[in-house]
Amino acid sequence: MNAKVIGQGVGYGLIAAAVYGLLLFWPAGTFDYWQAWVFLAVYGGLSIACCVYWGLTNPAVLQRRLRGGPKAEARLTQKLASTALITVFTAVFVVSALDHRFGWSAVPTAVSVLGEVVVVLGLGLGILAVVQNGYAAANITVEDEQPVISTGMYGLVRHPMYFSLLVTMVGLSLALGSYWGLTGALVSVPILVVRILDEEKLLTQELAGYPEYTQRVRYRLVPYLW
Template sequence: MKIVLQLLASTIGGILFMGVLLFLPAGTFDYWQAWVFIAVFIVGTMLPTVYLAVKLPDALQRRMKSGPWSETRLAQRLIMIGLILTVIAVGVVSALDHRFGWSTVPTAVVVIGNVLVLCGLGLAELVVIQNNYAAATITVEKDQPVVSTGLYGVVRHPMYVGAMIMMVGMPLALGSYWGLLTMIPGVLVYVARITDEEKALRQELDGYQEYTEKVHYRLVPGVW
């Protein structure tokens, strides 16, 4: 019952946050791209969440403990604040773009953006299914194994790959090209998170150093 109430509160809070983030700077509710994006985001998060609640409740509990103050490392608290500010920037810039007509984005591109959002969310949830210890915070639990198969056999941080795919899709889904500029600070923040996270994992997770020698790339094979 407790987890159901937490999910309900999280869903309502997410809808309110998205509504304020998008419609306030847009200055109107006549913003169909925002309505579609919110619906896609809710479906893309709720369906996998229900699956986790039924099949992998422990993994869901790890995912629900999130936010800057849930992090144990000061660097990660600051980085999480940076990630939140990046999401806010994407929404605000995209909404202002809609308000002032800076971009002309075809409906087909908006659809592609929503597909990218769904793919990014789906990839992130698939990571959790393959690695039940993939928490929303940087933590290492007792007897936690190093997962090196599946998506983790391709890159070391597949969840962040999913997040960055969604980051590309969000401004397009909201009908904005200018919103893509927020990817620049967003990528830098993710690089900082990964760098600090790997420092912690090398120190605290047995076998992680050997894993990095087996899987060389963090986000993009052949690049980094």
């Protein structure tokens, strides 16, 4: 069972990396795009490592992370929000690659390296959030006997997974050598707000102890802001 789940996870990760590569190298019109290669190596390496680790230690976590996307969502608002986030994420790749091709913005190498560090930080925070809350699925759902996690990152913000996504989005375009791609991070904010507000309606209704948790942890997405 573990081997099957690990195989599925690694397969999905490799397919995602291949799709990201297509979204980068085709619009860029060249394979001479080191920023893209570095990102794909980082993303692919982390994806495979996480799949193997979770598959060996807690396959249920990996199975939850594999059930994602608009089709996996039961609520219409979440289907629309998930679709919008995927669209924005795709646009960041394409716009950044076109920026590389046509030279719309000149991003210094040091800034691209810093952007890659931010991407690793964002992905790392997302991994940490899943480690601290094994019920953090890729779709919005509440399972039987699911507890409220209020320690670690969940003691700072109620939705650390979305915070990690926002951090990743900020670093992504810089890592890919584009300032124009930063618009994706800005556009993703209102989408995340809609997704979070709708998710909290479900959690308040179906997750025991969640209303009390919202009173203890005041911030939803960014500490001291919202």
